[in-house]
Amino acid sequence: MHEEDTSVKYSVTAEVSESNDGGMLVGDYTILDELGHGSFGVVYMAKSRKTGEVYAIKEYNKANLRKRQQMGMMRGARGGMPMRPGRGGLFAARQMLLKQQGNEEDSDPFYLIKTELAISKKLKHPHIARLYEVLNDTKHDVLYLVIDLCNKGPVQELSSTDAKASPLSAEDTHKYFTHALLALEYLHEQGIIHRDIKPDNMLLTEDNVLKLTDFGESIMPEDGGHKVKGASGTPAFMAPELCQDASEITGEPADIWSLGVCLYGFVYGELPFKGSTVFDIIDSISAGEISYPGPYDEQLQNLLSRMMERNPDTRITISEIREHPWVTQNGTFELPSKEINCQHIVDTITKEDVDNVLQPIFDIIPLINAFAKLRIIRRRIRDKHEAEQRAKDHDLPEDSEGNTKKQKEPKE
Template sequence: MYKVANPDIKYTVAAQVGEDAQGLMVVGQYAIVRELGHGSFGTVYLVKHAVTGEMFALKEYHKASLRKRLQSTTMNTTPSGRGGGPMRPGRGGLFAARQRLLQQRSEEDADPFSLIKTELAISKKLQHPNLVRLHEALNDTEQDVLYLVIDLCEKGPVQALNTGSATSEPIPPKDAHRYFTQALMALEYLHEQDIVHRDIKPDNMLLTKDDTLKISDFGESTLHDQNSDMVHGSSGTPAFMAPELCQNEGGVSGEAADIWSLGVCLYSFIYGTLPFQGDSVIEIMDSVSAGKLHFPDPANEQLNELLLRMLDSNPDSRITIAEIRKHPWVTQNGTFALPSKRSNCKNSVTAITQEDVDSVIQPIFDIMPVILAVAKLRRFRRRIREKRERLEREAQERDLLLSEGQSAVTVQPDDLQQMTEDTQPDASLALE
């Protein structure tokens, strides 16, 4: 029912949600096996494809949370009526913000995936062994939820930080080096596609069963102009944010900010703690801005020198990926060779443009079939719910009569047969 921009990713506009014979919740063709963890906008589940039996991760997005984020971004970036800059409470600024929010809601009505269209536009073009791949996007109209089916990374985050103490078990140096270089290759590939991740942290670095690191979560990612990597607005996790973002100085180099975040990850890998800490977001950002580094092992000179250059408070003099490639700690004094940039970026795709973002899914001229299908799905669910409630009431009345020694009200076999027929999936409800 929708024209899909990339056939490799499926889009299910009205996903059927129910239960299978084993009592597992089913979303589209995916049975939810168990919960894997929580994200900022919802839960991540382990799921099994009903036909192929293949295992995936299912990422849940509550639309209400996405709308709040979008509204917050709009209110913070909409120009005022007096000539631009951050929007202030004024007639022109508030009116412009309201108009933008109304337009966004209209876009959502026409395209149920509009709330994550940037993430979809980015994901559909990425082909790299160290990036999580998106397979399908599903829209649940009943629960106001979006689901993304992505690669399963069985071992989870590369490092689990204690949120209270900002500490974790250090990763053995050999493994830390391997994970860091894999993340570096993924970041080089992203930057080559003019994509800034903006939320690099261990939670977004996942390990497969064969110990391959994959960077995930492009919800905060952004596209920049081919001639400049400047991005606007603060985004990400405070402890991993570059100081120029904490200081809210307007446009900053997105690629330099990603390198800073990767440097914080490397510090955490080796030393099992974060370099910049505090008891509140303000204290953390003050610590980041101060930029004072302490190295638990001063003898590790090569590593510490690399960290100093990655965590340089001046983005203009901060080390680049090309320079990191040649660093002696990365090359292990010439004994370790990274793939060439040409080889690493061999799956380079056409540049992602704003047009790609706007046309991830292009609605057909006649939207009525989609509306009718959604309405049919809701009626289908309502019939199941009403039938179940009626049978439960009759069972309660039967039990009451039995307890009083009277004749029981029985559920007729025809009713049970009809309920079974009503709960059979209708293939026409899942529009892909």
């Protein structure tokens, strides 16, 4: 039995065109429908013209990705803190970083998402959306990621304002929470911190299987450690330690806090921390007051309070969540063991993996350029030969480069 191919295909120049019936074509894929909008572009349902398989295609607008990249670079230049205007040397630092970014883009068409690609190409789990192909549309300045089709969309749409969503049923709440828990356990076992756990990144398949997606904010702590630098993610789901000025935090507890916020939303149809601005939301998180609307459920609220424990050192761990009575349904429900859940261990994802994720492309580009030059040379040779032949046939003079000169018209 052959091992499943988990490689990712990269298309450096993917053409976006129109089909005969007026539909949209992206490379070898026919766009069937629009599934929704993400923070960086549109998500489509698409069909492979080669295999007939149906996928989701995430569109990444490079302009938005560049803004995110620049913000991250400036935070790094400021020691992890947000950029503030009017500080000495900041303009020069920004210009330097923009130049560096431009040089990277010239040599690597996918550099804006290379960390996400390095992570995604190595993951294999039933509750994580698989990446199949990446396409670069140079004409429209867009990247496309071909992933597992999750055509039922986000498990829930929650707002950080006072707007409410429909709570999930008790059965669905437990089912989708355990799906997300298993995906998060698998990531953490690989040394990956997701950093943007939220319902928008939990998509449902036609068979109601939850798949975690979007690794654009994910990070792999250096040297196999657990410390991460800088705040990242969606404010309403951020742990309190991310709302402070700490230069480093432990990554796993922050993901667990975010999953606890998701569970709260599943149950109550709203978020525990809300506000009309980012600062309002941060103030709400910092205050730490959590209310529990609706019927009282001691086990559920105990789990929520432990997942949203303000101190990351005493926050509940995934191993402890596994044994919690609400998860086990008082011993009537059993999760797959950690050994089974994390059986597909991937190789350690190193900085070299990130830097070289598209190395085969770099080897191909010179060949593409060489063939393009060869075609131009062949065309010039062919044109010159045809010109010489016409000159012989019509006895026309040639210029110094072998081009036929147009004879002067006789004067009347």
